[in-house]
Amino acid sequence: MTAVSRSPRRFLLASGVWVLGGYLMVAAVGLASIRLFTELAPPAVFGEANLLLSLLILALTTVSTPFTNTQLRFHSAAVAAGRGDGFTRQVLAHVLGAGGAVCAIAALVWAGLAAMGQTRLGGSGAAGALLLGLLTLVRGVLYGRVQADRRNRAYASLLMAEAVAVAGCTGLSLRVAPTVDGYVIGQAAGMAIAALLGLLVAPGLRGPADFGEPSFARRTWRYGAPFAPMSLLSWLANMVDRYVLAALAGPAAAGRYVAPFSIASRGVSLIGGALNDLYRPALFEAVNAGQVQQARKVFRHWLWVRSAAALACVLGLWALGPWLSTLLLAPAYRHDAPAVLVWVAIAYGAQGVIQVVETRLMSLDRTRRLLIPLITGGLANLAFSLALIPREGAVGAAQATTASFLVQGLVTAVLLRGALRTAS
Incomplete structure (x- = not known):
């Protein structure tokens, strides 16, 4: 029996132990390294x-x-x-x-x-x-x-x-x-x-x-x-806030922002990455094999699991943010860190769900359609950054990223709905 012929739940249980364990180890090392780097x-x-x-x-x-x-x-x-x-x-x-x-x-x-x-x-x-x-x-x-x-x-x-x-x-x-x-x-x-x-x-x-x-x-x-311009647009949607912050307040301010940003984004993204590595090959394999119902089943299961994981990460960082800031950041990096952690967790939780929807569009060979939400999200991040950073500093940068991902997610969902109607 091939991996794709199993139910998504059985596939996750059978294949997920090593991948999830590996990502947990990566997350632990990554978080420890941020403390090390900010000390040095x-x-x-x-x-x-x-x-x-x-x-x-x-x-x-x-x-x-x-x-x-x-x-x-x-x-x-x-x-x-x-x-x-x-x-x-x-x-x-x-x-x-x-x-x-x-x-x-x-x-x-x-x-x-x-x-x-x-x-x-x-x-x-x-x-x-x-x-x-x-x-x-x-x-x-x-x-x-x-x-x-x-x-x-x-x-x-x-x-x-x-x-x-x-x-x-x-x-x-x-x-x-x-x-x-x-x-x-x-x-x-x-x-x-x-x-x-x-x-x-x-x-x-x-x-x-x-x-x-x-x-x-x-x-x-x-x-x-289409992934070439998508990379540029993805950078605009993900990174422009830190460059606006550096332009307005200098590289030191960007460094104090990047450190807590890395903690939250890395934690949320690593969990999402583990789920991507479990589900994405199964989705593409089902599509390549012409198994339409199996592809739909994998996508739906992936979407629900990813959404639940995102919510858990946001709640965890909201509760533990002050403690994590003290544990994982040197004193020079702790100002506004708890608030940045929560906003970035919301942003990258939304991005993780967007990635699931994007991958479903890719499986339908609708890659070029992804340019539309990326353009929208990138321009939104730039606009929100210019509006919020002068007033809120690093917290405003995190809020700008969150708002832009929500805009991008709405546009992506609309495109997927249209693509599924066309495919059916």
Whole structure:
């Protein structure tokens, strides 16, 4: 019996132990690392490093996400056709080609800014940032292969090892040099370990890429291409608040905001990520196999479980916010942290539900329709940030993110309802 032929409840119980356990371990390490980083790095260093790396990862994700999302969507079909290994190598080759071009441009931009004295990122930090970007792309393809193969034990083990490696390397690097360069180099060292582990675990990567697959280009253009602008719009919907805050109040204010933001968003997102890893492959596998009723059953079960998990996270952070702020943040980062925790939990709880609805639209090959809610959500976040941050500071930034996700969720739900009517 295949995984997709089981009931969603049985599938969750059978496959979820390792994935959920892995994500809990990742969450614990991630939360501990925030306390470590905020103790070692001043708010200005923590804020500036995160702002710089977010921009680099945005650029790399924009050019690579058409290929990686095509990988997740059509991997099971490639395996059924006997081309799973070549398909993975083909995705990796395209991702590295696109990422290499972005890194070359980023290096030129950094060189120009350094020559004009407009950046505090040194040569070692710039090299570390570019290496981190490329390693992140490699890691994404390799881990995606393990996830698509439904190897839950191996996937959870990789996630746990990556969390420990990144946290440990970054902490050691900041201990030696509590600077932006030190933070970036530590992140790169940890990601190098994660990519190496992915290379050891992912199968079938020593042969040639299957460039003879004629449908890959068509599938990437039809299904994956919209993910490039979606990455930009998703950044606008998720990140613009911290950049507005940094522009108005400086990188130190952004650092004090990013720290509690990371606690709440990471906790909620990791739970959602575990559920995504359980349900998304089953949904795509059911669609690829033409099992319409099973796809509907998986989606509904996923939606209810994700909504319940989001509500539990919000209530937990509302009750424990002051205690968690003291436990997980250095004193310099605690101002307004409890309120930020609750607002961000609401925001990312809503985002998690939106992701379930978005994935259902993807399974119906309605990827391009996702641009509409992302545009709406991104513009809403910018507008709400400009309106609320001058009055409320970091709390206003969190409120802006929450309001924009609610707007985006409403638009996404309307689109899914229309798509389901058309499909039926």
